[in-house]
Amino acid sequence: MMRVVRARIVVVAITALVAAAGVVAVAATSANGLPAYTNGYQSWPKLNAKPIRGGSSAHSGVKNVYASKKRAGKLFPNGTVIVKSIARPGDRPARPFQVAVMRKVKGRWRWVEYQLSGSRYTVLAQGALCVSCHMQARANDWVFTKR
Numbered sequence: 590m591m592r593v594v595r596a597r598i599v600v601v602a603i604t605a606l607v608a609a610a611g612v613v614a615v616a617a618t619s620a621n622g623l624p625a626y627t628n629g630y631q632s633w634p635k636l637n638a639k640p641i642r643g644g645s646s647a648h649s650g651v652k653n654v655y656a657s658k659k660r661a662g663k664l665f666p667n668g669t670v671i672v673k674s675i676a677r678p679g680d681r682p683a684r685p686f687q688v689a690v691m692r693k694v695k696g697r698w699r700w701v702e703y704q705l706s707g708s709r710y711t712v713l714a715q716g717a718l719c720v721s722c723h724m725q726a727r728a729n730d731w732v733f734t735k736r
């Protein structure tokens with residue numbers, strides 16, 4: 590009889606742990622589906638002087654580029670998040686169709702692009718594909734847009 594009760598307690602403890610881990614994962618993502626570290630990007634300083642139109646085949650629309658931190662000399666510091674909003678005609682300003690994100694962790698950029706799907710952003714592309722083109726801007730810390 591005792592043994593059965595103990596086994597049940599262990600199961601409850603494991604379920605609680607799994608639930609706690611789930612909460613942590615959800616907390617890192619905002620309600621709109623973008624990672625929390627992009628929150629408020631539209632009020633960060635812009636790297637572009639005017640909205641960027643046309644340009645690369647990878648990102649087409651009217652674009653603005655926002656950086657959470659300033660360059661320290663040539664390089665952006667660790668923890669910098671750079672967001673490019675890509676809007677199509679008719680998009681609400683707070684809800685551009687696509688959002689491309691670079692985030693510097695331990696000296697290296699991480700790359701993810703999101704696309705609006707209904708009312709939430711989901712991952713469109715990431716990683717090596719992005720690097721293959723941004724290589725061309727390597728001398729500028731992999732960032733094309735300059736003021």
Ligand code: HEC
Pocket residue numbers: 641643644645646647648652654671672673689690691700701702714715716718719720721722723726731732733734735
């Ligand atoms: C075919 C080339 C190409 C590919 C592939 C590409 N980009 Fe870009 N990206 C650009 C260009 C060019 C710019 C400069 C602004 C513009 O013209 O849109 C840019 C700008 C950006 C910016 C703003 C900072 C900057 O460099 O100016 C971010 C953030 C970004 N891209 C993220 C991504 C991510 C994430 C991916 C992969 C999912 C990606 N890019 C794939 C060409 C590319």
